[in-house]
Amino acid sequence: TNGTFLPVDDIQGDILIGMKKPKQLFFFYQINDAPMFKAVLRRLIYPFITSTSQLICTTCPPIKVMLNVAWNAPGLKKLNVFDDLLDPHFNLGQVADADALGDVPGRKTWVPPLAANKTHGVFLIASDDDAAILALLNQITTWLGTSITEIYRLSGAHRTGAMEGHEHFGFLDGISQPAVAGFATSVMPGQSLIFPGTILTNVLGDPNLGARPGWTKHGSFLAFRQLQQFVPEFDQYLLNNALNDPSASLTVAQGAELLGARMVGRWKSGAPIDLHPLVDNPAVGADPNQNNNFDFNHPLPFNINTDQKRCPWSAHIRKTNPRADQPSLGNHIMRAGIPYGRDTTKAEFKANKTRTERGLAFVSYQSVIDNGYRFQQKAWANDINFVPGKSDPTPGHDPIFGQNGGSTRFSSGLDPWNPAKDFKLKDFVVSRGGEYFFSPSMSAILNPIAL
Ligand code: HEM
Numbered sequence: 199t200n201g202t203f204l205p206v207d208d209i210q211g212d213i214l215i216g217m218k219k220p221k222q223l224f225f226f227y228q229i230n231d232a233p234m235f236k237a238v239l240r241r242l243i244y245p246f247i248t249s250t251s252q253l254i255c256t257t258c259p260p261i262k263v264m265l266n267v268a269w270n271a272p273g274l275k276k277l278n279v280f281d282d283l284l285d286p287h288f289n290l291g292q293v294a295d296a297d298a299l300g301d302v303p304g305r306k307t308w309v310p311p312l313a314a315n316k317t318h319g320v321f322l323i324a325s326d327d328d329a330a331i332l333a334l335l336n337q338i339t340t341w342l343g344t345s346i347t348e349i350y351r352l353s354g355a356h357r358t359g360a361m362e363g364h365e366h367f368g369f370l371d372g373i374s375q376p377a378v379a380g381f382a383t384s385v386m387p388g389q390s391l392i393f394p395g396t397i398l399t400n401v402l403g404d405p406n407l408g409a410r411p412g413w414t415k416h417g418s419f420l421a422f423r424q425l426q427q428f429v430p431e432f433d434q435y436l437l438n439n440a441l442n443d444p445s446a447s448l449t450v451a452q453g454a455e456l457l458g459a460r461m462v463g464r465w466k467s468g469a470p471i472d473l474h475p476l477v478d479n480p481a482v483g484a485d486p487n488q489n490n491n492f493d494f495n496h497p498l499p500f501n502i503n504t505d506q507k508r509c510p511w512s513a514h515i516r517k518t519n520p521r522a523d524q525p526s527l528g529n530h531i532m533r534a535g536i537p538y539g540r541d542t543t544k545a546e547f548k549a550n551k552t553r554t555e556r557g558l559a560f561v562s563y564q565s566v567i568d569n570g571y572r573f574q575q576k577a578w579a580n581d582i583n584f585v586p587g588k589s590d591p592t593p594g595h596d597p598i599f600g601q602n603g604g605s606t607r608f609s610s611g612l613d614p615w616n617p618a619k620d621f622k623l624k625d626f627v628v629s630r631g632g633e634y635f636f637s638p639s640m641s642a643i644l645n646p647i648a649l
Pocket residue numbers: 365366367369370371372373374375423425426427462464514515516518519531557558560562570571572574575598599627
């Protein structure tokens with residue numbers, strides 16, 4: 199790739215680069231009056247929608263509050279857009295997909311407003327502060343008046359201080375993203391270079407290129423998931439199952455930290471355990487030239503198919519990006535999620551029990567839902583046989599977000615001194631529901647959506 203040739207002024211900002219603001223609101227709504235909604239969208243809301251070119255502009259004044267928009271399949275129909283976007287899971291919606299994704303059957307853990315399946319669209323509003331978000335939301339909902347009804351809202355926020363950029367379990371997030379040809383100006387060591395059509399619809403690399411309606415060019419499917427995290431329970435599990443080396447030199451705290459790092463595939467600092475298997479290296483974790491520069495393979499006598507001393511086959515980052523384990527088949531996603539909920543309190547840690555909800559407002563962009571989010575969840579994280587071809591035929595579930603319909607899960611390979619051991623795992627991440635949306639190009643928002 200030699201830089202930008204994609205029309206960045208036509209692509210919504212969240213898709214390729216992410217709005218990356220400390221606060222972000224997800225506002226889900228139902229459309230009651232399509233003509234009024236379209237008129238307001240076209241004349242009043244549209245100028246506030248943030249494009250990729252605005253986000254990458256280095257000479258422009260900073261944007262105080264950013265807006266992106268997306269609709270689900272019933273939402274597009276409600277707006278008289280009846281074209282088939284040729285994505286069966288978008289067409290069916292996530293409510294219909296929940297069991298297949300491994301959620302607790304019957305959507306028992308879903309928040310009622312998402313389970314009710316009445317959403318048509320979502321506003322993603324991002325800023326440095328909540329007041330600016332609420333001011334824009336207020337403006338939008340006033341303009342829209344009775345043409346919409348609020349279904350649900352979820353407020354995301356970066357953690358602060360030393361935890362800035364870390365998700366609620368404490369691990370640095372947002373490190374490894376693919377480089378999109380035609381957009382990325384460089385490819386960092388270890389980064390996957392992908393066709394733009396892996397993320398964007400109707401461009402080079404989209405398996406449905408040319409078959410989809412023309413206006414879907416430069417759009418993307420948005421998979422949203424509200425994923426609750428049980429932090430004190432996770433930490434207690436790590437302590438109860440702390441790893442110990444044969445010379446018994448690890449303290450319980452060190453053994454717990456190592457187990458957590460092996461579940462994720464990275465230390466909390468972001469340093470990959472494939473490069474630093476037994477001791478964290480925060481300098482590597484913080485260095486983009488080093489923190490992604492690995493592929494799970496190493497020179498002989500290391501054997502990628504029999505040796506889990508470095509990274510377990512079930513580790514979260516190995517399940518979701520198997521690198522040298524398996525040639526890339528176009529299953530990359532662009533992640534744009536944000537944590538939600540307050541930090542775990544001392545009282546919760548002390549009681550080993552979650553009292554208020556927190557987690558990850560997960561967002562991924564992909565050109566085919568079943569090649570992106572859905573594939574990683576179903577075919578990789580939930581499948582105990584993935585990665586195949588290893589000396590242990592059942593590596594187990596992704597210990598972070600692999601799902602088994604609420605039944606017990608297991609991962610093997612977590613103990614480097616006893617890799618055959620299966621660790622029984624409760625769900626530390628629980629689905630609270632979600633939806634599949636389409637995030638159209640800037641031009642498609644005007645035509646056909648707001649037309
Ligand atoms: C990477 C946490 C859910 C896909 C990571 C990393 C962390 C993390 C700490 C390492 C940092 C990085 O490379 O950016 C979590 C937590 C989750 C969650 C706590 C749930 C609450 C998901 C879901 C998916 C996903 C639902 C997709 C189905 C990925 C991918 C990577 C990643 C693709 C990058 C792997 C790589 O390229 O090395 N996640 N994640 N994660 N996660 Fe998650």
